[in-house]
Amino acid sequence: MLFRINQELMETLMQEARRNPRKRAVHNLHKGPWEHAHRMVSAITTESYVRPHKHLGPHRSEAFVILKGKAAVVVFDDLGSIDEYQTTVLEVGGPVAGVDIAADTWHGIVVLQDGVLFEVKGQPDEGYVAKDDKVFAAWSPPEGSEAASAYLELLRSAVGNMEA
Secondary structure, eight states: OOOOOOHHHHHHHHHHHHHSTTSEEEEEOSSSTTOSEEEEEEEEOTTOOOOOEEOOSTTOOEEEEEEEEEEEEEEEOTTSOBOTTTOEEEETTSSOOEEEEOTTOEEEEEEEEEEEEEEEEEOOTTOOOHHHHOEEOTTSOOTTSHHHHHHHHHHHHHHHHHHO
């Protein structure tokens, strides 16, 4: 069976993301948590804060390809400093369209223009378990907190300075 990621799906997801309190929406292409490669189409707005996190374990790499819009994959060291060499802006028609992130790498996403990403994330042999999926960075504010908005703007400014 073939599933098409078309303009209609991306626009529907973007409309859902704009209504969602987290400002994102996901369409799962994988059939269940037992699949070893989770494949998702994610719409995300510039207002969404993706808290820095990492996926632990040998099967937890993650890849993103931009389908619409513009977003930065921000990579951090263990203390929360941005790794300017690895941080990458993804843009349709730009120099970089996608990245593959090794397991155990601190990362987050800063959306620069409302966008849609294709995401693939590896899972361990026992499949997806929500509580084991990711570890949030203690040095980053929790999603939904007052500090999160300020931190998102700080990250956006840092990415903007890297682009200049």
